[in-house]
Amino acid sequence: MVTYIAGSGAIGCRFGYSLAKNGKDVVLLDNWDVHIKAIQENGLKIVGDVEDTIQIPIMYPTEATREADLIILFTKSMQLENMLQEITHLIGEGTKVMCLLNGLGHEDIIRKYVPEKNIIIGVTIWTAGLAGPGTAILKGKGSVNIQSLDESGVEKAKEIVQLLNESGLNATYDENVFPSIWRKACVNGASNATCALLDCTVGEFFGSENGFNIARAITHEFVQVGLASGIALDEAEIMAYVEEASIKAAHHYPSMHQDLVKNHRPTEVDYINGVIARKGPQLGIKTPYCQMITDLVHAKEAVLAIR
Amino acid sequence: MVTYIAGSGAIGCRFGYSLAKNGKDVVLLDNWDVHIKAIQENGLKIVGDVEDTIQIPIMYPTEATREADLIILFTKSMQLENMLQEITHLIGEGTKVMCLLNGLGHEDIIRKYVPEKNIIIGVTIWTAGLAGPGTAILKGKGSVNIQSLDESGVEKAKEIVQLLNESGLNATYDENVFPSIWRKACVNGASNATCALLDCTVGEFFGSENGFNIARAITHEFVQVGLASGIALDEAEIMAYVEEASIKAAHHYPSMHQDLVKNHRPTEVDYINGVIARKGPQLGIKTPYCQMITDLVHAKEAVLAIR
Numbered sequence: 001m002v003t004y005i006a007g008s009g010a011i012g013c014r015f016g017y018s019l020a021k022n023g024k025d026v027v028l029l030d031n032w033d034v035h036i037k038a039i040q041e042n043g044l045k046i047v048g049d050v051e052d053t054i055q056i057p058i059m060y061p062t063e064a065t066r067e068a069d070l071i072i073l074f075t076k077s078m079q080l081e082n083m084l085q086e087i088t089h090l091i092g093e094g095t096k097v098m099c100l101l102n103g104l105g106h107e108d109i110i111r112k113y114v115p116e117k118n119i120i121i122g123v124t125i126w127t128a129g130l131a132g133p134g135t136a137i138l139k140g141k142g143s144v145n146i147q148s149l150d151e152s153g154v155e156k157a158k159e160i161v162q163l164l165n166e167s168g169l170n171a172t173y174d175e176n177v178f179p180s181i182w183r184k185a186c187v188n189g190a191s192n193a194t195c196a197l198l199d200c201t202v203g204e205f206f207g208s209e210n211g212f213n214i215a216r217a218i219t220h221e222f223v224q225v226g227l228a229s230g231i232a233l234d235e236a237e238i239m240a241y242v243e244e245a246s247i248k249a250a251h252h253y254p255s256m257h258q259d260l261v262k263n264h265r266p267t268e269v270d271y272i273n274g275v276i277a278r279k280g281p282q283l284g285i286k287t288p289y290c291q292m293i294t295d296l297v298h299a300k301e302a303v304l305a306i307r
Numbered sequence: 308m309v310t311y312i313a314g315s316g317a318i319g320c321r322f323g324y325s326l327a328k329n330g331k332d333v334v335l336l337d338n339w340d341v342h343i344k345a346i347q348e349n350g351l352k353i354v355g356d357v358e359d360t361i362q363i364p365i366m367y368p369t370e371a372t373r374e375a376d377l378i379i380l381f382t383k384s385m386q387l388e389n390m391l392q393e394i395t396h397l398i399g400e401g402t403k404v405m406c407l408l409n410g411l412g413h414e415d416i417i418r419k420y421v422p423e424k425n426i427i428i429g430v431t432i433w434t435a436g437l438a439g440p441g442t443a444i445l446k447g448k449g450s451v452n453i454q455s456l457d458e459s460g461v462e463k464a465k466e467i468v469q470l471l472n473e474s475g476l477n478a479t480y481d482e483n484v485f486p487s488i489w490r491k492a493c494v495n496g497a498s499n500a501t502c503a504l505l506d507c508t509v510g511e512f513f514g515s516e517n518g519f520n521i522a523r524a525i526t527h528e529f530v531q532v533g534l535a536s537g538i539a540l541d542e543a544e545i546m547a548y549v550e551e552a553s554i555k556a557a558h559h560y561p562s563m564h565q566d567l568v569k570n571h572r573p574t575e576v577d578y579i580n581g582v583i584a585r586k587g588p589q590l591g592i593k594t595p596y597c598q599m600i601t602d603l604v605h606a607k608e609a610v611l612a613i614r
Contacts, residue, residue: 197504198603200610208609210602217599288595292524295517296505302515303507 003163004029004068004090006083007075008058010128011100013136015072015169017046020056022167027066028058029087036060038134045135061086068092070160073099073110077271080106084113096156098146100124102255103271104185107149120157122146123181126169143170147177178231186222186238187245188272190215192256193293197300199261203250206243214289215242218273221287225276228283260297264304269297310470311336311375311397313390314382315365317435318407320443322379322476324353327363329474334373335365336394343367345441352442368393375399377467380406380417384578387413391420403463405453407431409562410578411492414456427464429453430488433476450477454484485538493529493545494552495579497522499563500600504607506568510557513550521596522549525580528594532583535590567604571611576604 003019005012008028019026028044030036039058046052061083068090075083080101091097091114098120099106110119126142144164148157157173164171174180191202194214198205205211219242223235256272259265273290280287301307310326312319315335326333335351337343346365353359368390375397382390387408398404398421405427406413417426433449451471455464464480471478481487498509501521505512512518526549530542563579566572580597587594608614 194603194606198607198610200607204610205606208606208614210605210609213602214599214606217595286593286595288524288593289599292521292596292599295520296501298517299501299512299515299521300505300507302517303505303511307515 001025001069001163002027002066003070003072004064004087006061006071006073006087007079008035009074009076010130010136011124011126012072012074013044013130014126014128014138015074016056017044017052017054017136017138018167018169019163020044020054021052024163024167026056027064028056029061029064029083030058031060032133035133038132042134045131046138047131047135048129048137048139050138061090064090066090068095070163071095071097073097073101073106075101077101077103077106077268078266081109081112084110088113094118096120096153096160098122098160100144100146101271102184102188103268104181104275105271117148117150117152119149120146120153120160121149121181122174122177123184125184141170143172145172145174145177145180147174176232179233182222182226182231182233183238183241185272185275186219187242188254189222189276189290190218190242191246191249192254193267193269193273193297194218195254196256196260196267197293197296199257200253201250202246202252202254206246206250215246217289218293221276221280221285221290224285225279225283225287228285229279256297260300260304264306266301266306267297269294273297308332308376308470309334309373310377310379311371311394313368313378313380313394314386315342316381316383317437317443318431318433319379319381320351320437321433321435321445322381323363324351324359324361324443324445325474325476326470327351327361328359331470331474333363334371335363336368336371336390337365338367339440342440345439349441352438353445354438354442355436355444355446357445368397371397373397375402377470378402378404380404380408380413382408384408384410384413384575385573388416388419391417395420401425403427403460403467405429405467407451407453408578409491409495410575411488411582412578424455424457424459426456427453427460427467428456428488429481429484430491432491448477450479452479452481452484452487454481483539486540489529489533489538489540490545490548492579492582493526494549495561496529496583496597497525497549498553498556499561500574500576500580500604501525502561503563503567503574504600504603506564507560508557509553509559509561513553513557522553524596525600528583528587528592528597531592532586532590532594535592536586563604567607567611571613573608573613574604576601580604 008030043053124144129137274294276290315337350360431451436444581601583597
């Protein structure tokens, strides 16, 4: 059974490493030339909790030829559709496509390229970083929750849970994964764009009552839109989760900070706060905080001439 | 007749210079030691449209002794109350106190120290900068509109208009100055905090549709709160004014940018967007944009440890 990691940045490398290390047939796909070259020449280097180097195949999506049994999508949100277009030749009748991207609404894009019965949606709280091309920083523990979008895919999804667990990835089949996806989106919605705009860590942002006020107001909008979309969410429980996550990630700069502030790259805000700002008005819910934070990030992207 | 400039930063120096240059008895008051020393030793230097140096008295507020005929308040908003406390000994029965500060609600603070009949409120669109201690940069033209808070003070206020006009400051007595004060507050409300947060010029902020969206939403909140406070405002006219001002000031970094980004000093946001965020809920008006921008600026001040 061949598994592709479609989008082999930091978190993609973590999943690829865990699968390969446990003897699974896994291929990394990416479009970052120096990263590909580094792994092809020197193997994938791992630093952090363990130091290791592993030989693992990596190539451009268009270079892959074997039809996939499983594709795990780990692109940036805005690269998702382009990646799907580049891997259509790998998607067969029985290929399962699993999306663990941050953010909301990715299934709407995947449905354009994959039949509903083969889509698996999920969320992971594993994290990872890159020390540079070809070198992943793996620290801490995590987990994965997944669900087949269609009832007919449950059995196969449970086999994938087993595959992930044999690779130490701590996976669970979840009868209703959407609340978990939204819970994580709330964490990202409260912290990512705000830390990017204020050029600060999660702990610094939550360190003032003003930061907390913003986090609360953004979370409120996410929960209102989620509830109106039929997702079972408990605002008090989610706010407590967001707060707990902010303590765990206190010294962390969210990925959107790295994109906007460090690397001057476009951000994923349209797939986090931007989703709420678009869906809210459609559902008759006011979402001024998500609208403003989305506009502020895009205005900053325009100032930096990256939009 | 002795006039004090209470707060002799850039714009205070402009007014002081214009009055002194036209033979008026004017004294600058400030608490910035290097600035005071520079002007005492070398005179007030003017650069920009003209190059000039003028001898003009400057001292700490507590050093001044002559009872004032007129005091023109030009402090930062958050220094206003402290300045009023430091100059109470200069305020006599007939002393007029004129406030030309940016922002809203300063009259509520002044009323604690000055009888209503002696308060003159106004707005100026003159601008100025400082090249360093003792050197003011004066470019462009401007005007002043003022009004006596109390009917009994109108005649004296018109004499002050004359004094200002004799000094080339282009003043007008305005039967209803509050719409002009609010109009300028809208310009500051739309641009100052936003340019500070995004580290950009006014032109860069208004250069994207996203920036424009934010400016429009903030202006809408200002106008709603103004209308509910009994100020005659026309939203379309004000939005056009805000846009026009953004074109004129396209290459300009607002003062709040200089405070937050360049000098890491606390900002005046509580006297601009913060006023709307406080007054809105009291009047039953939702002001999420002004609340969020105020919280974002304060959160950034906290990150910089200047709050």
